[in-house]
Amino acid sequence: MSRRRLLGAIVASVVVIAAVVVIIALSVIPLPEFATLPAGELDGSMSFVDEENCVQIADLSAGSVTKLSCEPDQGAIDHLAWTDSGVEITTYFNQPITKVLDPATGEILETRTGDEATDPSEAERPADELFVNRPAEGVIVIYDDDDNDLLHLEAPERYWIETAIQSADGRLVGFADSTGRLAVFEPRGARPYLVADDVRSWPPPVWEP
């Protein structure tokens, strides 16, 4: 092995690696930033599942997020719904188990198993889910059912809004993004506020009925 050739190759390799790193560093587009939700700014509550398989409740008017219940040994929570009966979660470990929780205390109000439980594989996507699209490079838009733009975000290529859900009265939209953040906003023009940053996108977050 020629010492001179090896030295040349090492120098050239360092130059190649440096060039690649510089080009990539210059191409970075920052993630969208969301302000922390101040108390009293918005009114409503959302439920979501976090990375630790716990159900959480975000009380937007109080600006607080609390853990309602965790399911560490029952398999991943595959289905989440919020009905007048309470917050309904379904896990699947050998068989489906559906629990209805009190949204205030986390107390189990009802447990259903087997055929009585909600089958997560048959659960449909939420009816109030909004359409998300990337109309141009570096832009993500959330649309309503009438194709109105509700939110424009400048974002890098790999950033994505996994699910965007409109509240029952249509005043608020909550969305989970690909970085595990849950944010809420008032449609048309308002900035999104950050609610939580350890959110699983499936099952989608749900609004209080």
Add this chain to the structure above:
Amino acid sequence: MGMTEDLERWVAAGLIDPDHARAIEAFETGRGRSSQVGRGMEAVAYLGASLVLVALAILAMEFWDRLEPWGQFGLSVIVTAVLFVVGLILGRSDEPAVSRAQTFAWFLTVAGIGLTAQVALRQLLDVDEQDAWVYVFLVSMLGAIWLWWSRSSVLQMVAMGVTTWATVISLISRTETLPDWALGLSFAGLGLVWLLLTWAGAFTPVRTSYALGGIGMLMIAIPEGNQMPWPLLGLLVGLGLMAASVRLHQNVLLALGVAGLFIYIPMTIFEWFGESLGVPVALLITGLVLLGVVVAIIRLRKDTQP
């Protein structure tokens, strides 16, 4: 004509001196005598060993989930250590076929290192999944480099290449702020570095190393697909590999260059001309370009013959 006659002719022609001839003869005859296991037998042995390992892996998977995290960690450490020690023992054998089996055992050792790191990070230290994969591949890469340093065989080079590229993929994949093409550019950059270090003699075996570098460079357009200018860059990489094959006399680079043209010429044609050119025309252009390049390479090779 036998080897002895060849050596005598070369000595008579002044190409080598008698000492060289004696050394070559001793080396070649010694090598032939010591190999008592045929290539066919060796292949059957590898097949048998692979079946045993697959069976053991299936058996282990059945009770793997029932083991406590420390049990999983302990078992993976033991398996990795056994594979490494077996490789060490096999490498000391005078029998070439047995000695070659060392590279197989050490190739599996790299997988064992990865499994051990994965269990330690995810089960014992509860590291985030995406972060864990970066460390798993990084640790595996360091292990693969060390084993390749100890014995630079084809399998050790493949393990080193695969774990290095996997480390880059895991690093870039966890960064959401980077565009997709960053992955392709990193592949190509790493491939070029690999080719440079092989050319300088730092990486051996040479053919395998050139192949890994060439494959890495050809991956430049894979993440972005048809989007310009990436297929065009892929095309240029293919042509560059073919040109390098002439200079370096490496047929593996020629084959990879042809493969690159075969992939990227149709992609470029379809991206530029869309549906206006049919598939037959695209294939015709691809075929003509390939034939033209091969003719050019044959002429260039003739010109560069010493």
